[in-house]
Every structure is written in structure tokens, then in C-alpha cells.
Amino acid sequence: MTTSSLWHRYLALKAEQPKLRMRDAAARLGASEGELVAADPAATRLKTEWAALLGGLKAAGPLLALTRNEAAVHEKTGVYEHVQIEGKMGLALNPNIDLRLFLSQWRHAFAVGGERPSMQVFDQQGEAVHKIYVVEDTDRAAFEALLAAHADVPRPVAPEPRPSPEHKADEEVDIDAFRQQWRELRDTHEFFGLLRRHGLGRVQALRLAPPEFARQVGIGAVDAVLGAAAESGLPIMVFVGNAGCVQIHTGPVHRIAPMGPWLNVLDPGFNLHLRMDLCREAWLVRKPTSDGIVTSLECYDADGALIVQFFGERKPGKPELPPWTALADSLADIAPGTPRPSAA
Structure with a gap:
């Protein structure tokens, strides 16, 4: 048309x-x-x-x-x-506008x-x-x-087909080598290279991970993390992204507001809206680094696409906050299939 x-x-x-x-x-x-x-x-x-x-x-x-x-x-x-652009990669490193930019996807x-x-x-x-x-x-x-x-001449957008990701079947993966290299990680950013080397999707990698480093939990873990952080004032990091950009919130959260299928954070300067009915799997993930173990809660959709990640507030060179580690450890008690509190 x-x-x-x-x-x-x-x-x-x-x-x-x-x-x-x-x-x-x-x-x-x-x-x-x-x-x-x-x-x-x-x-x-x-x-x-x-x-x-x-x-x-x-x-x-x-x-x-x-x-x-x-x-x-x-x-x-x-x-x-503090916007930095190098080739097809970019960063904005600010207390509020914190972005990772993958400019090859910006068309x-x-x-x-x-x-x-x-x-x-x-x-x-x-x-x-x-x-x-x-x-x-x-x-x-x-x-x-x-x-x-920066105005340009008008022209329509002609969408291109999205390439299908190619991943190895489980039986083709050298699971022992993969698990050993996971244990040898020294930076969370090395995880992407680990997936590429072994031809793995993210959820597939979590399934095949060393058992001590990845555990599936119930979707209600998302409610638990936000509720506990709001109640305690514990500063957290919230990552949401797509193929072209990852956006990060670092700090406390306060007003948690479920509305139908949406779970929301409605704070001055930060809003988060999660379609919880589209969240199919939640995983508690641990990665070794030179600063100690870094723990995240990660939520995925039915296609295995990453929806959101939660970390405790941390900076390079410092270990993660003990209260965050304790909160994350408590999520292991929320078994997969457990009804969410708001849906019970």
C-alpha cells in the first residue's frame, strides 16, 4: 500500500x-x-x-x-x-541516561x-x-x-525479513567445554562471546549451564525482586533492550503498580512496564568475574528472547551488594509454575 x-x-x-x-x-x-x-x-x-x-x-x-x-x-x-560513538557501537554513560547502542541495527x-x-x-x-x-x-x-x-528527503520504510538465529542442537554442543569456560569467566561481557563460540541461544545456554550458575525459578520472582527492592530501598539495576539498544536504570524503585497483565514501576524519572503474561521463563543466573560472582534475574518470552534483567547496583572493581545476593538467593524458593502473587 x-x-x-x-x-x-x-x-x-x-x-x-x-x-x-x-x-x-x-x-x-x-x-x-x-x-x-x-x-x-x-x-x-x-x-x-x-x-x-x-x-x-x-x-x-x-x-x-x-x-x-x-x-x-x-x-x-x-x-x-557523555555520548561515545565508535564505529557501529555507542554508549551514553550518565547517572540517568545509561545506554548501550548497537548502531548496525539503526536504519x-x-x-x-x-x-x-x-x-x-x-x-x-x-x-x-x-x-x-x-x-x-x-x-x-x-x-x-x-x-x-539533520532533515533528510522523505522516503518510505521498506522492512527487511528478520534473520532467524542459528543455534546448535543440544547434542552438538561440547557441554563439558562450555561449562568449563563459563566457570572461567572473568567479566560479565565475556558471556556474549561464550554463546557465540558454542553456537548457543541464551535460554539454551542456561539449560546447559553448570548447575551452580543457572537455575530456573517461577515468574513470580520478578514480583518478588521489585517488591523487596521497593520495601527495603535496595538499589538495583534494570536492563531492557532490543537488537539496537539496551537501556539501564540504576538506583532504588519505589512505586510498584500491577495493572492487568502489566507490572509497572511508576517513579519520578523512571518508569518500567512489563507484560507479565508474555513472560514464560525466569532464571537466576550467576557469572564469575574478577570482582566475584555477579547474580542476575532474567526473564524470557516464549521465543527465548530476553525481556528484562535485574542486578544489584554495582560498579566495576566492586563486588555485588550482599543484600542483593541474599535477595537473589531467596528467589530459588520460587519454583517454576508457582502462581504469581497478583495472579493467585
Whole structure:
């Protein structure tokens, strides 16, 4: 369909369902969100000059960073400072805007107008990888000037098929070598190389891991972690990502609010929204590092895609917080299949 006809179909659907989000509307229309944004007459395509675009955001002051996957939405408010771009990799290392950027997946960018102007980035499939919105204290003039300076000629988004991941069958894996190399890890980032060397998917790796380093637990462990952290004030780290971006919250959480299938954190400066009905497996994962064992709670969907990770607050060179280790250890008592507290 043409961009014009797609947009008219969207307007008709929106008139019937005013609260329908653009991502959901695109799915209803058989299009990607990127295609629908490209069809928006109020959207301007941007040149994919990532270093200049991201580096120029500091002048706009506070902004809302949004990164999501199918089952999780992570929102942080802060200033885009200390942005580092090297080739196809990027970082933003700030107390609030903490990002890991995989720019080979960043294919399309748009300035979207309206009541709440934004910059929205999409991958080769037209899926959103990162969005940046103005907030009350944003210097809107600076934000809009930056985007205007990078305006590009309009063209539609043509989604490409998502490549299917190729993983070895369990019987093809040298499990002894894999387990030994897991035990020899010295940094959590070495885990990605370990998976690549052995041709493993993440959940498959957890199933085949040394038993002392990975244990499946009930989905209610997510409720338990957030509830205990909110009650105790224990600072945690919350990672949500997709193929193009990982966004991190570090600090306490306070207001935990279940709403239907959603489990939410609704705090000033940080919102987390989890579709718990899409969470199929939760794992307690331990990785050895030069600073000691690092423990995480990880949640996966029915396809084995990572939804969210929780860690205790920590910095390189320091061991993880003993209260976090104790909290994580307590999750082992939540057996797979145990009903969630809110669903009991």
C-alpha cells in the first residue's frame, strides 16, 4: 500500500479507537511501526548521522529516553551527556541516561511533531529501537533545531525479513567445554562471546549451564525482586533492550503498580512496564568475574528472547551488594509454575 493510503487507514482506525498506540495500530494494519511513522505527514525523515544527532542532544537538557521490546518498556528522564560513538557501537554513560547502542541495527530516524515532539529510531524491520521525547524542562527550541539541521528527503520504510538465529542442537554442543569456560569467566561481557563460540541461544545456554550458575525459578520472582527492592530501598539495576539498544536504570524503585497483565514501576524519572503474561521463563543466573560472582534475574518470552534483567547496583572493581545476593538467593524458593502473587 502507499504511504498515503496507510496513513488514511490509520486515521480511520484511530477515530474508532482514540487510545490505540501507534505500535499496536501498525500491527492491526499489517505494517511495521516504522512504516506508519514514515507515512505520518507530521514526521520528517532524518539523516542517519548518529554521532551528531546523539551528541547534539545535550543542548536540549532533560529528555525522556524510551527503549522497549515486545514485553517491556523502559523510560528514563535525564540529559544525554557523555555520548561515545565508535564505529557501529555507542554508549551514553550518565547517572540517568545509561545506554548501550548497537548502531548496525539503526536504519531509519524521524522527527515526529505534535503535542510531544520526539526523535524515533527504527531498525531494518521497521521495529522501534529507541525513542527520545521532550519533557516539561526540555529546551524545545534546541531540540527542534537539532532535528531540523539533520532533515533528510522523505522516503518510505521498506522492512527487511528478520534473520532467524542459528543455534546448535543440544547434542552438538561440547557441554563439558562450555561449562568449563563459563566457570572461567572473568567479566560479565565475556558471556556474549561464550554463546557465540558454542553456537548457543541464551535460554539454551542456561539449560546447559553448570548447575551452580543457572537455575530456573517461577515468574513470580520478578514480583518478588521489585517488591523487596521497593520495601527495603535496595538499589538495583534494570536492563531492557532490543537488537539496537539496551537501556539501564540504576538506583532504588519505589512505586510498584500491577495493572492487568502489566507490572509497572511508576517513579519520578523512571518508569518500567512489563507484560507479565508474555513472560514464560525466569532464571537466576550467576557469572564469575574478577570482582566475584555477579547474580542476575532474567526473564524470557516464549521465543527465548530476553525481556528484562535485574542486578544489584554495582560498579566495576566492586563486588555485588550482599543484600542483593541474599535477595537473589531467596528467589530459588520460587519454583517454576508457582502462581504469581497478583495472579493467585
